Amino acid sequence: MSDxxxxxxxxxxxxxxxxxxxxxxxxxxxxxxSSLARRMGFSNDRVDSLKTAISEAVTNAIEHGNQQxxxxxxxxxxxxxxxxxxxxxxxxxxxxxxxxxxTSSPTIEEAFERDDKGGWGIWLxxxxxDEVEFSTAPSGGNxxxxxIHLE
Amino acid sequence: MMLExxxxxxxxxxxxxxxxxxxxxxxxxxxxxxxxxxxxxxxNGARFVLLNFRQNDYINSAGIAILIGIVTEVNRNNQxxxxxxxxxxxxxxxxxxxxxxxxxxxQNEDEALVGLQKG
Amino acid sequence: xSNPLNNSMDLSFPSELGYxxxxxxxxxxxxxxxxxxxxxxxxxxxxLSEACINAIEHGNSLxxxxRVFIHCHLEPDRLVIEVxxxxxxxxxxxxxxxxISEKIAGLGSLRGMGLMxxxxxxxxxxxxxxxxxxxMRLAFSR
Numbered sequence: 001m002s003d004x005x006x007x008x009x010x011x012x013x014x015x016x017x018x019x020x021x022x023x024x025x026x027x028x029x030x031x032x033x034s035s036l037a038r039r040m041g042f043s044n045d046r047v048d049s050l051k052t053a054i055s056e057a058v059t060n061a062i063e064h065g066n067q068q069x070x071x072x073x074x075x076x077x078x079x080x081x082x083x084x085x086x087x088x089x090x091x092x093x094x095x096x097x098x099x100x101x102x103t104s105s106p107t108i109e110e111a112f113e114r115d116d117k118g119g120w121g122i123w124l125x126x127x128x129x130d131e132v133e134f135s136t137a138p139s140g141g142n143x144x145x146x147x148i149h150l151e
Numbered sequence: 152m153m154l155e156x157x158x159x160x161x162x163x164x165x166x167x168x169x170x171x172x173x174x175x176x177x178x179x180x181x182x183x184x185x186x187x188x189x190x191x192x193x194x195n196g197a198r199f200v201l202l203n204f205r206q207n208d209y210i211n212s213a214g215i216a217i218l219i220g221i222v223t224e225v226n227r228n229n230q231x232x233x234x235x236x237x238x239x240x241x242x243x244x245x246x247x248x249x250x251x252x253x254x255x256x257x258q259n260e261d262e263a264l265v266g267l268q269k270g
Numbered sequence: 271x272s273n274p275l276n277n278s279m280d281l282s283f284p285s286e287l288g289y290x291x292x293x294x295x296x297x298x299x300x301x302x303x304x305x306x307x308x309x310x311x312x313x314x315x316x317x318l319s320e321a322c323i324n325a326i327e328h329g330n331s332l333x334x335x336x337r338v339f340i341h342c343h344l345e346p347d348r349l350v351i352e353v354x355x356x357x358x359x360x361x362x363x364x365x366x367x368x369x370i371s372e373k374i375a376g377l378g379s380l381r382g383m384g385l386m387x388x389x390x391x392x393x394x395x396x397x398x399x400x401x402x403x404x405x406m407r408l409a410f411s412r
Binding site for chain 1: 276277278279280281282283284286288289291292295296298299300302303
Binding site: 026030045048052055056059107109111112116117118127 | 178179180209211212213215216217219220222223226238239240244247248249250252253
């Protein structure tokens with residue numbers, strides 16, 4: 001599907017996916033991203049990492065940003081580049097991410113002491129992807145941009 | 152109808168080990184089933200507990216939080232926990248999170264049964 | 271469940287052969303979540319791929335600067351998928367889709383096979399008027 005050498009001026013090729021904010025629909029984003037990544041030549045191991053990262057990003061957008069209001073959409077952009085795959089996940093944000101939540105590194109020992117044993121999602125994304133960037137969209141929603149490099 | 156019910160949990164005993172079979176996705180929807188299965192084997196006096204995964208191509212951070220909850224209980228109840236059947240990817244995730252320090256990872260059920268009762 | 275938008279999904283991709291495979295995987299994941307049987311999902315995969323190829327090759331005349339849009343939503347008893355192109359070429363409806371024996375006999379072109387497959391695999395397939403371009407609607411009963 002990539003023949004970019006013959007038409008270098010061609011704009012970036014983006015797949016756009018708009019999903020309802022309902023838990024379970026992150027599976028659609030995972031399957032779409034893994035379908036693209038496999039065809040780009042990523043190894044199974046890297047595809048698995050991508051699936052986990054995108055599931056965490058979309059789940060966050062559904063649960064946190066969009067507060068599970070199914071009528072609100074999660075927008076996933078997948079851009080296939082020569083050197084890697086760029087994934088952006090945005091919610092329609094009524095709730096910004098808590099300060100520090102994008103940089104924290106939880107440990108299992110402190111999780112034992114908490115009632116809520118979660119908080120691993122963003123950390124997993126940072127561990128599994130090659131580049132990760134959190135930002136606030138002009139509309140106020142949360143946006144995460146992640147890149148996975150082709151070796 | 153949404154297919155949110157994508158995990159089957161069942162329990163059995165083999166060679167003195169309580170085995171909890173987890174077939175399918177381990178996400179936020181798994182919480183009650185996994186906790187109920189753990190309570191059941193614990194009430195029956197289990198000392199050794201094995202979480203035996205199958206066809207688990209989707210475990211997310213909510214699922215990991217549920218499993219950390221099980222580890223917390225296992226430590227409190229002085230039981231011993233192991234996991235088997237995880238894909239390479241989720242073995243890696245379990246090590247990253249630190250779960251592997253509290254639940255030995257085995258490739259399959261047979262290896263886990265031998266390993267669990269050794270130490 | 272009351273608001274149909276709550277179970278709808280939109281997808282768009284560059285009008286380039288190869289992307290229909292990714293669209294197929296995205297929509298089949300959506301259909302599985304909505305409880306379509308494995309067999310119907312296989313029907314959907316083939317029909318949707320053909321509809322996308324038709325949009326890329328025909329509706330968008332293989333212009334990679336154009337896009338293909340897919341809208342999926344759930345109705346009470348069926349899944350409806352619309353495949354929309356940007357109408358570089360208008361689709362001209364033929365009254366009769368040729369049968370396989372007519373095609374083998376050399377009547378019509380083999381390229382029209384896609385439409386024949388689509389009509390046989392879906393519970394309903396039709397071209398519907400769209401704001402721009404051609405819109406092919408496919409429906410699958412659950």
